[in-house]
Amino acid sequence: MAKAGLTAKYRPQLFKDIVGQDFIKKILSRAAQQNKPANAYLFSGTRGVGKTTTARIMAKAINCLNGPDSEPCNDCTNCHQITKGIFSDVLEIDAASHTGVDNVRKLREDAVYFPMSGRYKVIIIDEAHMLSNAAFNALLKTLEEPPGHCVFIMATTAPEKFPPTVISRCQHYVFKMVHLDDLVTHLRFVLDAEKYEYDPEALILMAKRGAGSVRDSMSILGQVMALGGERVTPQGVREVLGLAGHDVYADFFEDILNKDLVNIHTRINSILGQGLDINFFLQEFASCWRNLFLLSQSGDKADKILSLPGNELEFWKDLSVRIPAPRIHAAWQMVIEEQKSILKSNEPALAMELLFFNLAYLPELLPIGQYTPSRQEMSNPAAAKPADPVEKKSPENIRESLGAREAYSDHKAEKEESCGDFSEKNWPGFVNYCRSKEGAGDSLARMLGSCESIIEQGSLKIVCNQEFIYDSLKRNGRERLISSLIEEFFGSEMTLYIINNAQKKDSSFREKALDHPVVKRLVDEFDSRIIEIKRL
Ligand SMILES: [Zn+2]
Incomplete structure (x- = not known):
């Protein structure tokens, strides 16, 4: 069945069948029962939450020949006739295509006449915020002296565009986003009526994607049903909507814990290449961290509110024991905070990589400014403690992660506070200066912000501790761009050096491994050679 057909077929025809909006249904139903409708209503709320449907049910309830009653018959x-849209006393106009004052004048003229077949003349104005100022003024005159037999119902997604004088003459009802459970119940009702089999997780997924809108959820259901098949499954829904499955998230988590940056890079490119919806992907990714946090804090008690299939639940439970709670909390916060900037970024792939790499290295994150590598450390990076790839829920680890979270918060606060402040001619000032630049400035500032710097007479050294940052800074003419920004900011030409500190760390790691007595003995005794050295 076509999706429009499905929406129309299951459009509620009674107050009690409207999904959600309990308070509004109750008040309007009582007004209809008492035959005391207001002269003007304003229904505001996001799209697809039932504003127009409610207006039509109200029009029926106050004109029903078997009324007045709390519901239309x-x-x-x-x-x-009202259901079919052919009732002469109910006029419905779409303000988006009838913005002019002439249309409103005509409505005013119509409003003066008594209804022909019903008790009330009902004028429904959809997208009413689109009316012109002149049209609003004309409408205001009618609202100031409303004919008793006339009911105006205006629906809008943007009540802030209404003149206050109009709002003050209306009963204003704010339609809420429909709760997930109510959307699921509605989808279940439709699928039962259509005699379809379904997995409960598929319903939750569609309802989540519908984001509080009945119309959007129904439209998604229409697309999924149009696919054919006898059963609505989560896989089918993900396929139609271009959503990543559980496996994709599970793999990302393993890579983050293993600090496998190459895999992370490949996976990000793969999901971007498949054209998955990045916004929803990040929303679900944030939900994964939230689920982990709930499981780590509440254990089995959290099962009920997570509504996850058994095998997935087991996976997240196992994971919640492996990662310290403060780290989960910090990661959850990071994903939510970075989501918007990734979507706005000129280079979403790069911004996403940075987020995932930061998540992998979260325990080691330090606020910029608090960490300056000493010269000794620079020349002998082996002195730095190597990263421990295995997560243990030890008190040290928790403290370390807690430190990371605080560091991250400090870093964010510092970033927010100092954003735009580049009066001081130092490294943070320069990073802020880059951020203030249009175009790629923000992503460049992100990369530079993760680097250290050494400013000496006539030269600026940017020390990259991560290979991919080094590569990115060296590519696409960024080196030249940075040079010219340096000149602009510091007011004089400086020689720029971009230094790959990550490589140094790795090569020294290799030397250290080759130098290890056990390795030496193995090489000697078996007359062997080393092919590859990996951190475990
Ligand atoms: Zn009736």
């Missing part, structure tokens, strides 16, 4: 001539 949907059986009499008036109800039938």
Whole structure:
């Protein structure tokens, strides 16, 4: 069945069948029962939450031949005609295509006449915020002296565009986003009525994607049903919507814990290449961290609110024991905070990589400014403690992660506070200066912000501790761009050096491994040679 057909077929015809909006349904239903509708209503709220549907049910309820009652009968001539949109006393206009004052004047003229077949003349104005100022003024005159037999119902997604004088003459109801459980119940009702089999997780997924909108959820259901098949499955829904499956998230988590940056890079490119919806991907990714946090804090008690299939739940439970809670919390916060900037970024792939790499190295993250490598450390990076790839829930680890979270928060606060402040001619000032630049400035500042710097007479050394940052800074003419920004900012030409400190760390790691007595003995005794050295 076509999706429009599905939405129309299951459009509620009674107050009680409207999904969510309990408070509004109750008040309007009572007004209909008492035959005391207001002269003007304003229904505001996001799209697809039932504003127009409610307006039509109200029009029926106050004109039903078997009324006044709390619900329309949907059986009499008036109800039938209103449902079909052919009732002469109910006028519905779309302000988006009738913005002009002439249309409103005509409505005002119509409003003066008594209804022909019903008790009330009902004028429904959809997208009413699109009316011109002149049209609003014309409408205001009618609202100031409303004919008793006339009911105006205006629906809008943007009530802030209404003149206060108009709002003050309306009963204003704010339609809420529909709760996930209510959306799931509605989808289940439709699938049962259509005699479809379904997995409960598929319903939750569609409802989540519908983001509080009945219309969007129904539209998604229409697309999924159009795929054919006898059963609505999570896989089918993900396929139709271009969403990543559980396996994708599970793999990302393993890579993050193993600090496998190459795999992370490949996976990000793969999901971007498949054209998956990045916004929803990041939302679900944030949900994964939230689920982990709930499981780590509440254990089995969290099962009920997570609504996950058994095998997935087991996976997250196992993982929640492996990662210290403060790290989970910090990661969750990071994903939510970075989501918007990734979507706005000129280079979303790079911004996403940075987020994932930061998540992998979260325990080692230090606020910029607090960490300056000493010369000794620079020349002998082996002195730095190597990263421990295995997560243990030890008190040290928790403290370390807690430190990371605080560091991250400090870093964010520092970034937010100092954003735009580049009066001081130092490294943080320069990073902020880059951030203030249009175009790629923000992503460049992110990369530079993760580097250390040494400013000496006539030269600036940028020390990259991560290979991919080094590569990115060296590519696409960025080196030249940085040079010219340096000149602009510091007011004089400086020789720029971009130094790959990550490589140094790795080569010294190799030397250290080759120098290890056990390795030496193995090489000697078996007359062997080393092919590859890997951190475990
Ligand atoms: Zn009726």
